[in-house]
Ligand SMILES: Nc1ncnc2c1ncn2[C@@H]1O[C@H](COP(=O)(O)OP(=O)(O)O)[C@@H](O)[C@H]1O
C-alpha cells in the first residue's frame with residue numbers, strides 16, 4: 008500500500024530530475040500560486056541560543072581560545088560545529104552549558120542569550136543551566152555503577168518526581184538502548200560496549216528532561232555501526248530537543264545537521280592560536296556552495 | 312628484455328660471533344640482583360625461625376585470654392591486645408574523617424579556591440602548597456617526635472587527658488594521618504575527571520558530585536590506605552613509651568578512658584625482662600602481632616584487587 012502511494016511521487020521527482028528544463032511547467036505553477044491566496048507556509052524559527060561576539064580566554068593563556076563568535080541556533084535543529092582540531096569547537100560548546108566555569112580563571116566575554124536570557128548573567132546559576140542543557144562527551148563516561156543507577160542519578164539529584172523505574176525505562180527507550188539492556192539493568196555499565204556506553208550517556212542526559220543536548224564528538228571513539236545508531240538517534244531526538252554537535256566527520260555533519268558553523272584557527276603575531284567562525288549557514292549551503300574558500304577547501308578535504 | 316636471475320646462494324658470515332665477555336657481565340649482574348634479594352629474604356627467614364621456635368610452644372588459647380602477670384606461667388596478652396584494639400578504634404575514628412576531609416579539600420577544592428586572579432586566591436594557593444609540602448614532610452618525621460607532641464599537647468598541656476587510650480590513639484592517629492591523606496588524595500586522583508564532568512553536566516552540584524560519585528569510586532583506595540596506616544600504627548612502641556604508658560599493666564582496658572596498654576608495649580616489656588621464660592612470651596606475642604599484621608595487609612590487598620575500579 009505504502010509503496011503504491013509513494014510511487015507517483017518518486018516517479019515525478021525522477022521525471023523532474025531527468026528533465027532539467029521545465030520552464031513551462033514552472034511558470035504555470037507559479038502563476039497559480041500567485042493567483043491563489045499568498046499562502047506561503049512560513050515556519051517560525053525559534054532561536055534557542057544567540058551567541059554574540061563570544062570570546063573565551065583560558066587562565067594563563069596570552070590570547071583568547073576563541074574570539075568574535077556570533078551565530079544563532081534554532082529550536083529542534085541540529086547545529087554542527089566543524090573545523091580543524093584546536094580551533095575552539097569544544098571551548099565554544101562548553102560555554103553553552105557553562106562547563107567552562109569548572110576551569111577556574113577562564114574568562115568569557117560577549118554574550119550568549121538562551122531563550123533571550125543572558126546565560127552568563129549575574130543571577131544565573133551554572134548548576135541550573137546544566138539541568139536544562141545536557142552534555143554528551145567525546146569519550147563515553149558512564150559512572151562506575153549499574154546501568155539503572157547511571158540513569159537514576161540525574162533525576163534523583165534534581166529531585167524529579169515520579170516512579171524511578173518508569174523514568175529509567177523511558178530514558179533508556181528514548182536512548183534506543185532499552186531492548187539491549189532491559190534484562191541487565193543491575194549490571195555494571197562498564198561491561199557494555201563503547202557504543203552502548205555512549206547511548207547510555209545520551210539516555211542519562213535525556214533522563215533529566217533537558218531542553219538542549221550538547222555533544223562533543225560523540226562518535227569519534229566508536230565503530231561505524233554504533234556511529235550509525237547514534238546518528239539515527241540524534242535525528243529522532245531532534246523532534247523534541249535542540250542539538251549542538253561538534254564533529255570531525257564531514258559526512259556526519261552533512262548527514263544529520265541543519266546548520267553548520269565552520270571554525271578556523273588563526274595565529275597572531277606571537278603565534279597564539281585563536282579560533283573564529285568563518286561561516287555559519289544552512290548545512291546544505293556549507294557543503295554545496297560555501298561562501299568562503301576556506302570552508303570549501305575544508306569540506307572538500309583540501310585542508311585538515 | 313631483462314630477466315631477473317637469482318644470485319648464487321653462498322653462505323657468508325654476516326652475524327658476528329657472540330661477545331663472551333658481555334655475556335659474562337650480564338650473568339654477573341643477574342647474580343648480584345638475586346644475591347641482594349636473597350639477603351633480605353634470608354634475614355626475614357632467620358627472624359621467622361627464631362621467633363617461631365621460641366614462641367610457638369607458648370601459644371595457646373590461654374595465652375591470648377590471660378591477663379598480664381608478673382609470673383611467666385600465668386602471663387597472657389589479653390590486656391595488651393584489648394589495649395591495641397581500643398587504640399585502633401580511636402585511631403580509625405580520628406583519621407578517617409579528618410584524613411578524608413583533608414584529601415578532599417586538597418584534591419577537589421584547593422585549586423578552585425586558588426584563583427590566581429585575586430589576592431585571596433593567591434594567598435590560598437600559597438597556603439595549599441605549604442600544606443602539601445608539609446604533609447609530605449610529616450610522613451617522614453620519626454614516630455618519637457609524635458610521642459613528644461602527644462605528651463605535650465594531649466597527655467599534659469592544653470588537653471590534659473592523662474595517660475589514657477584516647478590520648479594514645481590520637482597520638483598514633485597524628486602519626487599516620489599524613490599517610491591517610493596521601494593515600495586519600497591518590498584514590499581521589501585516580502577517579503577520572505570525566506566522571507566529575509559527567510555528573511556536573513547533569514546539573515549536580517560540586518558537593519553532590521563529590522559525595523555521590525567521586526567518594527564512592529574512591530572508597531577501595533581510601534580503605535586500603537587506612538588499613539596500611541593502621542598496620543603501621545599498630546606496631547608503634549616509641550611514641551606510646553614517650554607518653555608515659557605504664558610498662559606493666561594488669562588491668563584490662565574497658566574503653567578509651569582506660570590506661571594505655573598495647574601489644575608492642577607488652578613485647579617490649581617482656582624482651583627487657585630477664586630470663587628465658589619472658590623471652591619466650593615475647594616471641595609468642597610477636598607471632599600474634601605478625602598474624603594480625605598479615606591479616607590486615609591481606610584485607611588491604613583483597614580490597615584493592617576486588618573493588619578497585621579499572622577505568
Ligand atoms: N582547559 C584548558 N586550559 C587551557 N587551554 C585550553 C583548555 N582547553 C582547551 N584549551 C586550548 O584552547 C584551544 C581550543 O581547544 P578546543 O576548544 O579543545 O578545540 P577543538 O575542540 O576545536 O579541538 C586549544 O588551543 C587548546 O589548547
Ligand SMILES: [Mg+2]
Pocket residue numbers: 096097098223253
Ligand atoms: Mg574538541
